[in-house]
Amino acid sequence: MWSNRPATGIPSWRTIVISLSALAAIVAVVVGVRTTSAAWNDQAHFAAPVTAGTWDTIRAADVMQPGNSNTQTGPGAWTVPAAPESSHEGCVQFNVTGTSATPEVWEVHADLTKPPFAGMSGSGGFYNPGPVQTTIGTLPGDSTTLVLRGVSNGGSTWNAEYNNKYLTSSQTINVKICSSSLPVPAQGNSNWTTIAVTHGTWTDTQACLVVTVTGTVTDTDANPFYFGWTYALDMTPAKQRITGAGKTVNYVGWVPSVGDGGNDWSIGLAPAHNNPVANTYTVTSKRTTAVRGTGTVTVTACVYGW
Template sequence: MKHAILGVVALAATALLMVGSSLTAQDTTVAAWTDPVEFVAEATSGTWGSTSPTPSSIVIVAGNTNTSLDSTVWNIPSSSADSSFCVVVTVRGTTSTSAAWQLQADMTLPPFNGRTGSSGVYYQGSTQASFATTNQSPSTLLISGKSNGSATWNASYNNALITDVQPLTITICVSNTPIAATGAASYYSVTQSPTTWTDTKACVAITATGTVTDLEANPFFFGWVATANLAGAKSRITSAGKTVNYVGWSPAPSSGYEFSTSPTTYNPVADSYSITSGRTTAIKGTQSSTITACVYGY
């Protein structure tokens, strides 16, 4: 299912930051913030990998004309290492006649991050709900009420039919979401600066800092990309008459869980490495994440 999203769809730009042999100053690349409410674009499951984080108001929408979605409140963990989240929704009917209600969640978008199927989706609390997907649309989560066959309406367990005076507040939780995709370049800035700088160990810290200040519109984690330029670190070692040996990382790439690099060979040391964040290095809002590369010599 396609939804119009309020957000700028942009390619995640690489912050290429040159560190010279002296590395006495910090180089900074800052992407201009773009207010997501000023643009309209389209996202589908086939293009999720190249879209930016999207405003929260369009991830879950009414699934039929009998349903009014009154509010959506996202509960996103503070750490990207937590692959779960919850959202509290309030729905009501649109007429005085009892009718089946339904919501639809586009799981190609954050914070679902491209998951498929309804496994790992559950309600929390006393208000029950049903969750399903179809073979034709495995990325569209259908959310509806519960029915026990009784004619007596009950907000907790017999709530499949509602009217405009029967609001329901439901807490929906999701576990095991995929790693957040790379966000638009306008959602973060990247800096690169030296740390340890000796004859046999020259390190640079690559830090991504989010620039998203409206967490009500964009409370979700997003990935980032950067280029670690190690030419200056290698030069520092060779200029001291030493031999460049290998590059070490903190944290370690961990098969892409922390982050991934290109190239993936660390001995011999390349002049530069493209970095793509992983599970634990994704950020949201104005959070920061730092990866340190150290070139070792002997």
């Protein structure tokens, strides 16, 4: 794999491929070989291709942070699917610079309790889609803090691709990391959405309530991710429309269907039954009904009777 590079002795179990575009005129620095005794959990040792598709690119939020005093992180960009159902994949690309005139080990942490990683645990599914290497693991005893570090090939000459374990304040690398298994977007704050309920089809045998959820987040630089919502839908008006016409309420149908695409795909309902029709359903967004920015999604509940 490394036959066309001078670094041929890199232990494959310590490294994975990482995408890095070196800044112009990176200074080559001679450093001594040093080792670290820090323990690692859940190391990922694989590479995977980036899925093609339509993407929105925005500035990085505070999910990625320096992991030690030798590290500073600079401007970056998040890449998320243009539509929540188009991919389970997302990436972040950011600068890493040392803080000292002497070479020191750099380290970056990712908080897996924050979007878009909220709900993930461990380093499985994370990868780096380019030619430059790093390690990916988690803190000992903390599977929700992802840890990135550079690698050493045992040589003395710094190289941005395969001998980048140490950085000085005059060296900056641009690191990219992706996840191929982003979870269902976490619930957002209640003031991130407005929710309106209107009548759809409204007949003696079919009475539909249309729930329109609209995002209120105008700053997608500060909050670039999809977020979830929950709403308690009162079914009483629809049921009364059926019974008021002398009909018997039979069941309720949903668009999107609760089973569309799997349990994490469309919506969640509590209670889960459609017959008998409950007076109130708690509707929870899943992957395809999450909202980003000022986007809008609709969910329709139709009560049928005869």
